Amino acid sequence: MPFLSLSARPSSVRRSPLRTVVWVSIAFVLLALSAPAAADGHKARLSRGLAEAVGRGESRGVIVSGTAEQIRDLAARHGLVVEKTLATGAVVRVKDAAALSALAADPAVPVVADDAPVAAHMATEVVALGADQAWQGVLGLPGVNGKGIGIAVIDSGIAASHEALRRRVVASVDFVAGGRRGADPYGHGTHVAGIAAGDVTTGQGRFAGVAPGAHLVSLRVLDAQGRGTTSDVIAAIEWAVANRAAYGIRVINLSLGKPVLESWVDDPLVQAVEAASRAGIVVVTSAGNLGTLPDGTRVRDGITSPGNAPSAITVGAVDTQGTPQRSDDRIADWSSRGLTAIDGFMKPDVSAPGRRIVSAGSVGSALVGKAGAVVVGQGAATYVRLSGTSMAAAMVSGAAALVLEANPKLTPAQVKVVLQVTSQRVAEAGVAAAGAGEIDVAAAVAAARRRLQDLPPTTIAGETATRSGIAFTAKVDGDTLVWGDTLVWGDTLVWGHARVGRHVGLG
Known part of the structure; x- marks a missing residue:
């Protein structure tokens, strides 16, 4: 049989x-290389749960996109610390809800992605x-x-x-x-x-x-x-x-x-x-x-x-x-x-x-x-x-x-x-x-x-x-x-x- x-x-x-042979289970947000034109009432898209976490008082590293010059300008504009430089952007530290809100309202920021832990x-x-x-x-x-x-x-x-x-x-x-x-x-x-x-x-x-x-x-x-x-x-x-x-x-x-x-x-x-x-x-x-x-x-x-x-x-x-x-x-x-x-x-x-x-x-x-x-x-x-x-x-x-x-x-x-x-x-x-x-x-x-x-x-x-x-x-x-x-x-x-x-x- x-x-x-x-x-x-x-x-x-x-x-x-x-x-690579790194099996990751987190879907990365693809960040645009160029910033959109300024617009009144602009609000960047946020990773799920990011606003709630920052609202609870958690300081978070977030990923924003841009050239090295754009990142420097963004950090200076919002008083942010650049923790890590990436080929397409950088990781900056958001300390509170006000800082996150200001960053999300910046017309140069289309997406604010949580620098979430990556597992194999x-x-x-x-x-x-x-x-x-x-x-x-x-x-x-x-x-x-x-x-x-x-x-x-x-x-x-x-x-x-x-x-x-x-x-x-x-x-x-x-x-x-x-x-x-x-x-x-x-x-x-x-x-x-x-x-x-x-x-x-x-x-x-x-x-x-x-x-x-x-x-x-x-x-x-x-x-x-x-x-x-x-x-x-x-x-x-x-x-x-x-x-x-x-x-x-x-x-x-x-x-x-x-x-x-x-x-x-x-x-x-x-x-x-x-x-x-x-x-x-x-x-x-x-x-x-x-x-x-x-x-x-x-x-x-x-x-x-x-x-x-x-x-x-x-x-x-x-x-x-x-x-x-x-x-x-x-x-x-x-x-x-x-x-x-x-x-x-x-x-x-x-x-x-x-x-x-x-x-x-x-x-x-x-x-x-x-x-x-x-x-x-x-x-x-x-x-x-x-x-x-x-x-x-x-x-x-x-x-x-x-x-x-x-x-x-x-x-x-x-x-x-x-x-x-x-x-x-x-x-x-x-x-x-x-x-x-x-x-x-x-x-x-x-x-x-x-x-x-x-x-x-x-x-x-x-x-x-x-x-x-x-x-x-x-x-x-x-x-x-x-x-x-x-x-x-x-x-x-x-x-x-x-x-x-x-x-x-x-x-």
């Missing part, structure tokens, strides 16, 4: 001419997940980064020579005949590994996955075309279970899938996942990329195997629109929806960012070389942008590692509950698309250590993240619930306190 990787979706954007790639996703807060510590609790937690990546291999993955892969086993250890000719596993636990700091910035302190175990089951067999995947899962103590494996990432061809009780791949869960390993799977047909028709029952495994944490993909704020997040059209075929299980369990994710690229691999893939950098510093529930699953694997470091005693079922009840609903999506919601890592890590009812709401990118407060098992009873469009597929009743899920207290 052919085993297909269904979760990697190379970006349709053409190859980027970017010349994964900053958008890390902030959107609240993972950065987990690293730093939440509610006075110590920070976590996944240290001591092993993530087994069962995929196409991991290019261990990549700068973000060096010394992070503690074991590598190849289940593909003729394979070479430490290699990833397809490129999928390397990308997934970078999202889950990559970490590197260079002179150009930092690239960090969700759990940068976790270690990785590479179990290669897919060939150079991203194909493999069910038996190889099962063998890899069994290897992970047998060697879990030796390598500290607490999480398995399965960013791959095949069609659901039989009930879960008859599917040996699902049964292998269930056995791993009983052995104490959290198994994270991708939901699949079968949410729509080529003509845009919405597809139900598109969850792939082993995403239909009851114990697995099955993950749908969120489109963050390229921002860390959650108010504009939507479930990606192509992300597979539940219920599951044959058994009618409620899946996915949760959702996470999965569209246009930049992560480690394997040099010479099929995905890096594929037409349309956005590739930046070269050699051991190659990065590629991909989309898919594969990427979303890797986010959740990293999140699970953080939760387990926070509370190593949690069982796989408890880790799933923690991630579900602390998640946040996704607008315009019911549980059949988003599961319990988009994971909130900061809240999940805090809930792993304290009672849920004792936790205040978290704030992500300046917005309050309201917890969904629901958790559910895969099996849903009753035809009305399973097939009721309003309840399962809609945007309102599915988030009620009854029927689909119930509030779960962790105390």
Whole structure:
């Protein structure tokens, strides 16, 4: 039986001419080189939140455009200190609201841009997940980064020579005949590994996955075309279970899938996942990329195997629109929806960012070389942008590692509950698309250590993240619930306190 990787979706954007390997998640404001003619009532455009910050008494560095002479004149006119000179302008210090107002009213200033902190790639996703807060510590609790937690990546291999993955892969086993250890000719596993636990700091910035302190175990089951067999995947899962103590494996990432061809009780791949869960390993799977047909028709029952495994944490993909704020997040059209075929299980369990994710690229691999893939950098510093529930699953694997470091005693079922009840609903999506919601890592890590009812709401990118407060098992009873469009597929009743899920207290 052919085993297909269904979760990697190379970006349709053409190859980027970017010349750096600094993955920034802040959209820079392009500043005009020439100033507009003076006009009465002129008001420069301000970066969002800048006026409010200065109004609170925060002294801010701001970016204004112009030649060196224009900047000198501007600084003299307003009594500003030039902190940094740029090719197209300068950074000047604004000390109070009056100074900002005067600067914005100057006809020579079309835009006043906040000199905001710039983070390395994964900053958008890390902030959107609240993972950065987990690293730093939440509610006075110590920070976590996944240290001591092993993530087994069962995929196409991991290019261990990549700068973000060096010394992070503690074991590598190849289940593909003729394979070479430490290699990833397809490129999928390397990308997934970078999202889950990559970490590197260079002179150009930092690239960090969700759990940068976790270690990785590479179990290669897919060939150079991203194909493999069910038996190889099962063998890899069994290897992970047998060697879990030796390598500290607490999480398995399965960013791959095949069609659901039989009930879960008859599917040996699902049964292998269930056995791993009983052995104490959290198994994270991708939901699949079968949410729509080529003509845009919405597809139900598109969850792939082993995403239909009851114990697995099955993950749908969120489109963050390229921002860390959650108010504009939507479930990606192509992300597979539940219920599951044959058994009618409620899946996915949760959702996470999965569209246009930049992560480690394997040099010479099929995905890096594929037409349309956005590739930046070269050699051991190659990065590629991909989309898919594969990427979303890797986010959740990293999140699970953080939760387990926070509370190593949690069982796989408890880790799933923690991630579900602390998640946040996704607008315009019911549980059949988003599961319990988009994971909130900061809240999940805090809930792993304290009672849920004792936790205040978290704030992500300046917005309050309201917890969904629901958790559910895969099996849903009753035809009305399973097939009721309003309840399962809609945007309102599915988030009620009854029927689909119930509030779960962790105390």
